[in-house]
Amino acid sequence: MKPQQQSHALAYCGAARDILTIIGAKWSVLVVSLLEERAKRFSELKREIGDVTQKSLTTVLRELEKDGIIERVVTPIVPPRVDYSLTPLGRSLLVPIKSLRIWAMENHPAIVQSRSRYAEKEAA
């Protein structure tokens, strides 16, 4: 979106989209949520998430690091040790994430139901 085409009511749009790009990334909310408990290693995150590829996990961790949401600490030993933890900024992100999670829990059934209604409607 070109800024000059936005209406006054949409001034927040750039920032909002930017944030949505972050938390909309496939594994970011899960990673942030897992790091709420404590700092964790790469392999630990991978194990806990289950079916995420190294590449995808690396990508999302790097992105969150760039954005200042997590911190990456490398201990140069062999085998290498890398710890990830939430920054204060990352910790503050837990607030809107929680709000979203609550909405998700409450309304997910309704969405699933709506989808199946739509599916059988278009099957007819």
Next chain:
Amino acid sequence: MKPQQQSHALAYCGAARDILTIIGAKWSVLVVSLLEERAKRFSELKREIGDVTQKSLTTVLRELEKDGIIERVVTPIVPPRVDYSLTPLGRSLLVPIKSLRIWAMENHPAIVQSRSRYAEKEAA
């Protein structure tokens, strides 16, 4: 993610990811926000958003309709008229969206700053 691989703490994950897939879609939050004011026509939304293609707008509107977040009302005249409006479910989604928007407004500068710090760090 295969459900049986999730830890107990991540039971919400499926629902949360599902919701994030919706609101993470490129134009959905903007569309939902624009429909907060009142029901709007396809062309109206396209004009207000600015640089979205018909295809992308159609896709996101169809998706939000499937999920029961917006309602699509066709008036069979020529030229066709299609009105989109928020359902009660869609209206309830405005709550977490607002929470996210507030966080975005407050923390976007910090994120931008963190990114440029990262950029010059890796340039070195």
Next chain:
DNA sequence: GCATTCAGTATCCAACGGAAACTAAAGTCT
């Protein structure tokens, strides 16, 4: 010497998303 661990890369391929052109159907202009 061989396998394993850890934190990634590299390569390949499928899916998604955008740009631009096309469509239908009626009313209006010339």
Next chain:
DNA sequence: AGACTTTAGTTTCCGTTGGATACTGAATGC
């Protein structure tokens, strides 16, 4: 009569992104 306009899309093409799989390097345990 023929051309143009509007609305809400669809179609085709194409570039970028994201996932699956395989590979790397260095030390340690068997």
